Amino acid sequence: xxxxxxxxxxxxxxxxxxxxxxxxxxxxxxxxxxxxxxxxxxxxxxxxxxxxxxxxxxxxxxxxxxxxxxxxxxxxxxxxxxxxxxxxxxxxxxxxxxxxxxxxxxxxxxxxxxxxxxxxxxxxxxxxxxxxxxxxxxxxxxxxxxxxxxxxxxxxxxxxxxxxxxxxxxxxxxxxxxxxxxxxxxxxxxxxxxxxxxxxxxxxxxxxxxxxxxxxxxxxxxxxxxxxxxxxxxxxxxxxxxxxxxxxxxxxxxxxxxxxxxxxxxxxxxxxxxxxxxxxxxxxxxxxx
Amino acid sequence: xxxxxxxxxxxxxxxxxxxxxxxxxxxxxxxxxxxxxxxxxxxxxxxxxxxxxxxxxxxxxxxxxxxxxxxxxxxxxxxxxxxxxxxxxxxxxxxxxxxxxxxxxxxxxxxxxxxxxxxxxxxxxxxxxxxxxxxxxxxxxxxxxxxxxxxxxxxxxxxxxxxxxxxxxxxxxxxxxxxxxxxxxxxxxxxxxxxxxxxxxxxxxxxxxxxxxxxxxxxxxxxxxxxxxxxxxxxxxxxxxxxxxxxxxxxxxxxxxxxxxxxxxxxxxxxxxxxxxxxxxxxxxxxxxxxxxxxxxxxxxxxxxxx
Numbered sequence: 001x002x003x004x005x006x007x008x009x010x011x012x013x014x015x016x017x018x019x020x021x022x023x024x025x026x027x028x029x030x031x032x033x034x035x036x037x038x039x040x041x042x043x044x045x046x047x048x049x050x051x052x053x054x055x056x057x058x059x060x061x062x063x064x065x066x067x068x069x070x071x072x073x074x075x076x077x078x079x080x081x082x083x084x085x086x087x088x089x090x091x092x093x094x095x096x097x098x099x100x101x102x103x104x105x106x107x108x109x110x111x112x113x114x115x116x117x118x119x120x121x122x123x124x125x126x127x128x129x130x131x132x133x134x135x136x137x138x139x140x141x142x143x144x145x146x147x148x149x150x151x152x153x154x155x156x157x158x159x160x161x162x163x164x165x166x167x168x169x170x171x172x173x174x175x176x177x178x179x180x181x182x183x184x185x186x187x188x189x190x191x192x193x194x195x196x197x198x199x200x201x202x203x204x205x206x207x208x209x210x211x212x213x214x215x216x217x218x219x220x221x222x223x224x225x226x227x228x229x230x231x232x233x234x235x236x237x238x239x240x241x242x243x244x245x246x247x248x249x250x251x252x253x254x255x256x257x258x259x260x261x262x263x264x265x266x267x268x269x270x271x272x273x274x275x276x277x278x279x280x281x282x283x284x285x286x287x288x289x
Numbered sequence: 290x291x292x293x294x295x296x297x298x299x300x301x302x303x304x305x306x307x308x309x310x311x312x313x314x315x316x317x318x319x320x321x322x323x324x325x326x327x328x329x330x331x332x333x334x335x336x337x338x339x340x341x342x343x344x345x346x347x348x349x350x351x352x353x354x355x356x357x358x359x360x361x362x363x364x365x366x367x368x369x370x371x372x373x374x375x376x377x378x379x380x381x382x383x384x385x386x387x388x389x390x391x392x393x394x395x396x397x398x399x400x401x402x403x404x405x406x407x408x409x410x411x412x413x414x415x416x417x418x419x420x421x422x423x424x425x426x427x428x429x430x431x432x433x434x435x436x437x438x439x440x441x442x443x444x445x446x447x448x449x450x451x452x453x454x455x456x457x458x459x460x461x462x463x464x465x466x467x468x469x470x471x472x473x474x475x476x477x478x479x480x481x482x483x484x485x486x487x488x489x490x491x492x493x494x495x496x497x498x499x500x501x502x503x504x505x506x507x508x509x510x511x512x513x514x515x516x517x518x519x520x521x522x523x524x525x526x527x528x529x530x531x532x533x534x535x536x537x538x539x540x541x542x543x544x545x546x547x548x549x550x551x552x553x554x555x556x557x558x559x560x561x562x563x564x565x566x567x568x569x570x571x572x573x574x575x576x577x578x579x580x581x582x583x584x585x586x587x588x589x590x591x592x593x594x595x596x
Contacts, residue, residue, distance in 0.1 A: 029397065029402075030402075032397055033397060033398065033402070033408060036394055036397065036398075036408075036412070037408055037411045037412065039469070040411060040412050040414065040415050040469070040473060041411050041414065043426060043427070043430060043437075043469065044414060044415075044418065044426070046426070046429075046430060046437050047422070047426040047429070050429060058429075058435060059434075059435050061435070061440060064437070064440060104319045104320040104323055105320055107315075107316035107317070107319075107320075108316055108317045108318075108319065108320035108321065110316055111312070111313050111314075111315075111316035111317040112317055114313075115313045117313075117317060120317055120321055123321055123324060123325055123328075124320055124321060124324045126324075126328060127324045127327065127328055128526065129526055129580060129581070129584055130328060130332075130577065130580075131529075131530045131553060131556075131573070131576060131577065131580065132530065132532070133530075133532070133553055133556050133557060133560075133573065134331055134332065134335060134573050134576075134577055135327060135331045136560075137331070137335060137338075137556075137560050137566065137569060137570065137573060138330065138331040138334035138335055138338075139331065140560075140561075141334070141338075141566065142334075160323070161324070161327045164320055164323065164324055165324070168320060192305065192309050193309045193312055194305075194308060194309050194312055197312075197316075218417055221419065222417075222418075222419045222420055222421075224419075224420060224421050224532070224533045224536075224537075225532045225533065225536075225557075228536075229561060238419070239419055239420075239421035239422075239533075242421055242422070242425065243421055243537060246425075246537075253429055253432075253435075256425055256429075257425070257426070257429065260419070260421075260422035260425050260426060261422075263419050263421070263422050264418050264419055264422045267417050267418060267419060268414060268417075268418070270417075271410065271413050271414060271417045272410055275406070275409065275410045275413060278413060278417065279409065279413070279477055279481065282474065282477060282478060282481075283477065283478050283481035283482075
């Protein structure tokens with residue numbers, strides 16, 4: 001480090017200062033950490049609590065935290081407007097979009113990483129920058145003319161536009177960190193280059209593929225704008241279905257919160273189980289500088 | 290393996306050799322062609338539409354009008370320019386707060402402590418949760434009469450706030466929601482950067498007598514600069530394009546006074562409410578150029594910026 005520190009002369013003071021601060025600091029830090037966690041978790045807890053309240057209790061300020069939990073909101077949501085179909089739609093679209101994006105994205109990321117195809121990579125990653133709506137207007141225009149709006153295919157296609165750049169970005173930094181020797185050793189052992197990729201590198205990149213897959217699934221599951229325009233009555237995904245609840249005459253907060261809990265639950269489960277993968281996918285490329 | 294067992298190489302063998310020789314493009318081309326088509330076609334189409342008077346049904350005939358749409362968009366002081374300002378204000382406000390708070394949280398969670406894994410998982414939730422659910426949840430919390438926000442303020446004797454129901458407080462409230470949703474993401478990115486900084490460097494500075502603030506300012510922060518840039522880029526791109534939160538909380542046109550109408554909402558409204566494709570396309574091209582310019586400014590110092 002070339003940084004010069006102005007307080008070099010104060011050096012002898014440092015060891016004496018240390019014991020004094022070690023007593024207070026951990027306590028203050030502990031309190032701050034708890035506070036931070038509360039700020040980010042409490043609103044979600046509020047959402048879950050509201051989903052178990054009757055609308056009378058939601059309106060009652062004295063029943064913020066203590067109330068008789070009811071399941072009526074959940075039975076309403078599932079009894080009402082084929083919600084099960086919307087859950088299926090979300091899964092179906094997210095699975096296909098994730099699978100196809102990985103199929104196209106993983107080999108592309110490998111080639112771009114191995115052959116240093118910076119400019120090609122930029123083409124794919126440009127899709128990350130372009131506003132989704134710029135895709136939506138022309139595609140809506142064309143697909144409406146072809147009468148295809150409202151099918152699963154259009155939805156999956158539009159989601160892939162978002163997911164391929166994510167997969168390529170994550171897998172590129174994953175392959176970048178893989179030693180070249182692996183491939184060379186496989187070639188020496190008599191495998192063809194494609195064989196080496198399929199038999200050696202692909203199995204080794206399962207953690208990276210898991211990362212890209214989990215994040216892709218989440219992004220597809222959460223997508224709202226594309227589904228809002230391109231889905232039909234029977235292919236609606238959860239975010240659009242939940243949003244439609246609001247347009248009904250009066251806002252049924254209990255039902256809406258139950259619906260949002262159902263929509264968020266799979267993602268929370270994935271986040272808790274795949275915490276490691278989500279963080280590594282999120283920070284892919286970040287730590288390389 | 291694939292090496293010849295029989296004598297002369299057959300067609301199948303030659304084909305596989307050709308495949309291996311061209312694997313660079315074999316692997317990269319499908320994804321590239323897919324995205325290139327999905328980018329080139331919409332942009333070309335949008336550019337074409339922006340020069341026509343396309344309006345109404347998607348099948349209705351359209352005529353060439355030159356730059357008329359651009360002129361009427363750029364002279365629109367009622368909706369377009371306020372939307373540009375709001376987009377800038379929303380992005381800048383959210384970005385500044387998220388960076389400052391994200392850095393504090395990252396430093397707070399940096400050194401190991403009991404339950405560190407759980408703390409990380411907890412702050413992961415806001416930004417992986419479905420944005421529509423997040424927006425709905427905050428609508429309920431900010432509800433003036435029954436919402437938790439005002440109840441919380443009343444515990445401290447602070448009078449109730451209108452939050453999302455008043456045009457003047459709407460945008461700051463929405464920035465607050467964005468900050469809640471994405472500060473954790475910034476914090477986790479910065480945290481990943483912090484863990485790559487070796488403790489020796491910090492320790493050396495500590496022995497040299499640098500206090501915590503000096504260590505942060507002249508050692509940690511400079512080392513973290515590339516990571517900060519990644520966080521800024523990712524957040525800037527997404528904040529500029531925010532749609533879910535604004536649309537779910539304020540509806541079409543960004544509310545009755547367009548108080549939450551950013552460029553994204555403006556274009557959406559023009560397209561899908563008024564079916565004003567020509568005008569919307571012109572606005573879209575301007576929006577797109579704006580994003581490219583901003584991205585260029587943010588990345589031009591970074592060689593071979595990967596995004």
